[in-house]
Amino acid sequence: MLIRIPEVLTADELTQARQILAEAAWKDGKSTAGTQALQAKNNEQLSQDSPESERLRALVLKALERHPLFFSAALPKKIYPPLFNRYGGDTNFYGNHVDGAVMQARQTGQRIRSDVSCTLFLAEPEDYDGGDLAIEDTYGTQRVKLAAGDMVLYPSTSIHRVEPVTRGHRVACFFWVESMVRSDEQRRMLFDLDMNLLRLREAYGESSYLVNLTGTYHNLLRMWADT
Numbered sequence: 001m002l003i004r005i006p007e008v009l010t011a012d013e014l015t016q017a018r019q020i021l022a023e024a025a026w027k028d029g030k031s032t033a034g035t036q037a038l039q040a041k042n043n044e045q046l047s048q049d050s051p052e053s054e055r056l057r058a059l060v061l062k063a064l065e066r067h068p069l070f071f072s073a074a075l076p077k078k079i080y081p082p083l084f085n086r087y088g089g090d091t092n093f094y095g096n097h098v099d100g101a102v103m104q105a106r107q108t109g110q111r112i113r114s115d116v117s118c119t120l121f122l123a124e125p126e127d128y129d130g131g132d133l134a135i136e137d138t139y140g141t142q143r144v145k146l147a148a149g150d151m152v153l154y155p156s157t158s159i160h161r162v163e164p165v166t167r168g169h170r171v172a173c174f175f176w177v178e179s180m181v182r183s184d185e186q187r188r189m190l191f192d193l194d195m196n197l198l199r200l201r202e203a204y205g206e207s208s209y210l211v212n213l214t215g216t217y218h219n220l221l222r223m224w225a226d227t
């Protein structure tokens with residue numbers, strides 16, 4: 001399931017992020033690719049050890065923390081420290097690949113199973129051509145190119161690519177989530193239930209039926225979650 005999370009970053013945070021990015025040094029993205037990804041990957045990445053990366057990571061993690069939609073959709077147990085990449089010029093695409101199942105965070109050494117892949121767009125779509133995130137889904141290829149500050153979540157099991165950028169630069173933040181609920185199917189049902197509970201509550205106010213259904217949500221989460 002693909003989920004769009006709008007306005008993860010405020011306009012203010014986007015400006016801050018861009019100021020930090022303007023000072024940052026980019027390096028070849030192949031340096032963090034596995035054997036399979038190495039063939040397909042042709043982009044640039046921010047060094048994880050740079051002070052710019054650290055400031056950007058903190059900014060993104062803080063924004064994620066206050067976002068209820070991100071929590072409901074990903075049900076995060078562990079979040080990989082966010083990374084930053086850029087596509088443009090001679091380094092402008094990332095061919096079809098699957099993200100590694102277990103990622104080791106460089107800063108902490110912590111292992112994180114990738115259940116949900118996240119891309120947070122930092123460049124406005126009109127500032128570059130191409131650069132769609134294309135995700136192979138049972139329904140066909142889904143192409144995603146969002147406004148700066150918006151994020152897409154997709155199952156880490158899917159084959160995906162970033163199509164060549166033919167004008168300008170596509171800058172994005174990406175990371176993985178190990179979810180409390182490992183199954184994409186179960187996570188999806190919980191998300192649907194949670195969103196509909198929210199809408200029912202907005203439309204009709206609190207009722208005993210809603211209290212019961214909310215109980216069902218939590219009981220399912222209790223049954224499926226691993227904390």
Ligand code: NI
Nearest residue numbers: 097098099160
């Ligand atoms: Ni990927």
